[in-house]
Amino acid sequence: MNLELLEKLTQTFGPSGYEDEIRAVIRAAVEPLADEIHVDPLGSLVALRKGTGGGKKIALAAHMDEIGLMATYVEEKGFVRFTVIGGGIRPGNGSRVRFANGVTGVIYVERRDDPSTQPELQHLYIDVGATSRADCPVAVGEPGQFIGPLVRQGQRLVSKTMDDRVGCYVLIEVLGQLKDAPHDVYAIFSTQEEIGLVGARTTAFRVDPDIAISIDVTATGDLPKALPMAVELGKGPAIKVKDGGMIAHAMVRDMLVEAAKQAGVPYQMEILLGGTTDAAAMQLVRSGVPSGCLSIPCRFIHSPSEMVDEADIHNAVKLLLTALRTCE
């Protein structure tokens, strides 16, 4: 496990639409591993690893962008109001943010007459240490990321933005270890997934693959009073059957199951009720692409402390490498 790389990936700035920094980090990591590198107009990075011949065009996509926030208004006293980038985000009291210009702030909720209800976004503000609008170091339109360092706790890894930098990590590992596959492998590090699967859609249109597989995190059903769901942390990568945005192509799904068996890695079948991944967009480009998804089980998704299990990461890499070698 290259913890240094995973730390770099999870901590680097890159809210949806602002992926320049994370793309530079990933580019440096994949440049020695790829035959060709492209960056498309919406910023997705495509690393092409040519096959030995006679194979398919296989797109593997992990998204570079992270959820975040953006300053929408600076009050007279210098407090910053904000909106979120991406969905399903509930910043908690005292959580910290880092803006693109390096300024750090603390999120807090204003006093409310009825504190028993969940605060709305408009009740939250960010203190960036300013005393007035004039000396506020953050301007309207400045994007920010949540702060959450990487911590290892036994087999578990906790950090901000495991969604989906852990997918990027898996993809980089696959590129690094891939040998002698017949297929042309297009590793897509996509942009703007969290705001509507935009980057993967447009990049898949350009790549025009025969098969597309996204690598992303998925929720788990193993938490107190969790929504019933078969996926558990540490029980192996999850092979998507369906989620809120797509039904995995049966051929791709079965191919991944077959690869898991051949590789001898544990796996789980995933049915996710809400949410979706880049695969949902990729399967609908042009005249349609058989698509599936390999998921890394993850707890506390879209919080600054997303938790994954190290074994699931290793096993996802093994599974994908086997799939690329054996799939026909």
Place this chain on the structure above:
Amino acid sequence: MSYTRNETLITTLQTLADLTGISGDETKIRSAIKPLVEHHVDTLRIDALGNLITYKRGTAEKPLRVLVTAHMDEVGFMVVGHTGEGGLRVEAVGSIPERLLPGSHVWVGKEHTPGVVGVQAIHRAHGNHQAASVEDLIIDIGAKNKEEAQEAAPLGTSITFATRFREMGAALTGKAFDDRAGCAILVALLQGERLPCDLYGVFTVQEEVGLRGARVAAYAVESDVGFALEGTLIDDLPKREKDVSPTTELGKGPAITVMDRSYTTPPRLLSHVLKSAEAEGIPYQIKQPGVSSTEAGSIHPARGGVPAITIAVPCRYIHSPRALLHPDDLENTLRLVRAAIARLTPETLAIA
């Protein structure tokens, strides 16, 4: 800062705002725009959904392809039923604030048959101040019974606010400034001198019901970059509370979108537009991020991806019977859009 009023631009706005064209029924607007631009462009066509797609060749040797959209459609209503008393049951087309509807004057159908949105007499309201939902409203066209109402306004008939353009102090007011303001600017842009880039000016349909026209236009045009011209909201009057964002402000220049609910402007395109404004001395403002959806959100995901940005004329009271804008903002939006497009180079869009 104040400029000589651009009378041509204002007249175009007046002409277009006074015409009716709810989403899906944009024929009158398209027919009015066509003669205004056809002698200034190289080609012009109408696509399957009703978008008016114009092309004006660029002067550069290898011109960039630039898509500029403005939507022709406006919010309004459609007749979905008739009551025994001769009232029209309607559904909203696009989002309309229900609380301001009772008592509004409307135009029904192609002939602008006058109508009024029914309102319960205050004497009988019994303290019920809740706004009725659109489904519970009726529109009264003076029909005596169901048959007369069906005859005058069959199912599917379009309805808009009955508002004529007029000036109010220094401001211009009228209905449908969202997005006839954008249409007027795009007309002026096409009427102006050739630019270095290949300009695809598209007057789109069905924006208010899901950014639909721009989606297929962006696919067809296959541009390198897109600009969506809009009339956007000002939230400063009446003031809700002190020290909150007004979203945009009147008279402070074109509103530039960093991010809205439909897309995020690529930073390099945003900085290009800001630099263009600064270089030309054009005032501008940053629109409150995260508010509303625009056609840039449909242009972005077209084909292999098209960087796009929304630039808008700030308007008070949009989606209501009478919006209000400042002529300087109209003129400055035209100047900014023109300057930003003229200054585009392949390097502007380059990404590493």
